[in-house]
Amino acid sequence: MRFAFPACADYRRRFKGDHVPKVTLAFCGSGKTLCCSFFYNAVVKTWDVIVIGGGIIGLSLSIELRKRGASVLVVERGEPGREASYAAGGMLANCGDETPRRLQGLATASAAMYPEFVHQLQDESGVNVDLRDQGTLLFPGPGHSIDSIKDAQPLSGPLGQVEPALAAGGRPAVFLKERSVCPRALVNAALKAAKHRGVDVSSGTAVISVDVSRGCVVGVTTDKTSYSSPTVVNCAGAWAGQIAPCLIPTRPVKGQMICFAMPSRELLQHVIRTPEIYLIPRSDGRMLAGATVEEAGFDKRTVPETVQQLNRSAVNLVPALREAKVLEAWAGLRPGTPDNLPILGATEMPGYFMATGHFRDGILLAPVTARVMAQVMAKEMPEHDLSEFSLERFARQGSRVAGD
Numbered sequence: 001m002r003f004a005f006p007a008c009a010d011y012r013r014r015f016k017g018d019h020v021p022k023v024t025l026a027f028c029g030s031g032k033t034l035c036c037s038f039f040y041n042a043v044v045k046t047w048d049v050i051v052i053g054g055g056i057i058g059l060s061l062s063i064e065l066r067k068r069g070a071s072v073l074v075v076e077r078g079e080p081g082r083e084a085s086y087a088a089g090g091m092l093a094n095c096g097d098e099t100p101r102r103l104q105g106l107a108t109a110s111a112a113m114y115p116e117f118v119h120q121l122q123d124e125s126g127v128n129v130d131l132r133d134q135g136t137l138l139f140p141g142p143g144h145s146i147d148s149i150k151d152a153q154p155l156s157g158p159l160g161q162v163e164p165a166l167a168a169g170g171r172p173a174v175f176l177k178e179r180s181v182c183p184r185a186l187v188n189a190a191l192k193a194a195k196h197r198g199v200d201v202s203s204g205t206a207v208i209s210v211d212v213s214r215g216c217v218v219g220v221t222t223d224k225t226s227y228s229s230p231t232v233v234n235c236a237g238a239w240a241g242q243i244a245p246c247l248i249p250t251r252p253v254k255g256q257m258i259c260f261a262m263p264s265r266e267l268l269q270h271v272i273r274t275p276e277i278y279l280i281p282r283s284d285g286r287m288l289a290g291a292t293v294e295e296a297g298f299d300k301r302t303v304p305e306t307v308q309q310l311n312r313s314a315v316n317l318v319p320a321l322r323e324a325k326v327l328e329a330w331a332g333l334r335p336g337t338p339d340n341l342p343i344l345g346a347t348e349m350p351g352y353f354m355a356t357g358h359f360r361d362g363i364l365l366a367p368v369t370a371r372v373m374a375q376v377m378a379k380e381m382p383e384h385d386l387s388e389f390s391l392e393r394f395a396r397q398g399s400r401v402a403g404d
């Protein structure tokens with residue numbers, strides 16, 4: 001394992017900023033010893049890993065790599081955690097029948113990791129991320145048999161007692177033992193925890209290209225500067241495909257949501273999923289309703305008619321929301337791929353890795369993604385088979401990928 005450089009962490013702490021003495025870092029022998037040679041006239045700072053993108057995927061992975069002793073720089077185009085991860089509803093939906101079959105193993109593993117993941121983030125950041133485990137009530141669509149729903153359980157009583165505020169019109173429902181989290185608090189906690197652990201973050205600078213020399217990664221070039229590292233991982237979400245030289249087939253999938261102030265904090269206890277809409281209550285009395293799934297390019301504007309439709313669907317399901325204040329409406333861009341499965345693992349270019357394309361499940365999949373990617377990057381056998389999620393699968397299918 002190559003990441004273990006306490007001596008250099010000290011050096012980096014001393015010389016934060018641009019005007020640092022040049023230091024050349026080299027691995028010696030086993031890779032455990034670090035040689036540093038100083039030159040009086042030069043300035044280059046090197047990290048073990050550069051993470052492109054400070055969403056929940058990039059931040060979670062940066063923490064995991066830091067835990068393993070790597071020095072890490074997160075390069076973020078805007079403010080960390082302000083894109084899809086900020087827009088998400090926060091359902092940790094590993095049950096039911098919406099998770100693609102090929103993703104089920106990762107989804108189940110990640111859901112199981114969540115309590116410990118959250119515990120650590122909260123502990124290190126002081127931010128409460130509102131992890132709730134009241135569960136989900138799922139109302140299947142017409143033609144969907146309740147018996148075929150994965151992990152479905154009967155309700156604990158009549159619906160009118162379990163969720164009195166619901167007007168479900170006699171439709172059958174099942175209980176799913178799922179959790180939810182507040183994604184905005186989660187990314188805030190992850191950013192604080194990452195900084196607390198010594199991850200460097202460069203905000204407001206967009207990576208334009210991954211730099212390659214003699215066939216190996218040597219860093220990244222941004223719109224303002226360049227950073228050097230032998231290992232780069234692309235966690236740029238819906239924008240991952242815009243970074244040269246690899247053309248990776250990610251695309252934005254727009255989702256619009258609204259947020260109500262519930263008339264009473266206890267109005268709804270469970271997450272509610274119907275074919276028309278889902279509702280996600282928060283412990284502070286907010287309730288999210290969403291979300292659309294639209295192919296609209298990189299357009300993040302909300303559409304008044306869509307917002308009204310979301311409002312109507314929510315009120316139909318919970319009539320007490322009729323008088324509720326709508327606090328906010330927003331749109332975000334999910335990172336989609338041609339098969340809507342993530343892209344996880346190494347690329348053909350030595351030192352360049354991908355962790356993107358989490359589509360509708362990036363909040364759920366953050367802990368397991370961080371773990372398996374850190375394993376792959378350390379050249380360990382990942383604890384989950386990632387062959388289904390390789391970038392090469394698109395090359396096999398004739399999609400545009402590196403070198404095409």
Ligand SMILES: Cc1cc2nc3c(=O)[nH]c(=O)nc-3n(C[C@H](O)[C@H](O)[C@H](O)COP(=O)(O)OP(=O)(O)OC[C@H]3O[C@@H](n4cnc5c(N)ncnc54)[C@H](O)[C@@H]3O)c2cc1C
Pocket residue numbers: 052053054055056057058075076077078079080081082083084085086087088089090091092093205206207208235236237238239240243254255256257290291331332333334335355356357358359360361362363364365
């Ligand atoms: C409306 C909506 C509801 C959702 N609900 C859920 C849910 O309930 N549960 C769930 O699990 N998932 C949900 N998702 C999906 C989830 O939000 C995403 O899968 C997840 O946030 C992806 O995380 P990410 O870090 O890959 O992407 P992002 O959060 O988008 O982060 C990528 C980051 O990369 C940065 N970046 C882009 N280009 C560059 C560049 N060139 N240089 C530097 N930085 C760059 C961006 O600024 C951004 O901060 C939802 C998404 C939406 C939009």
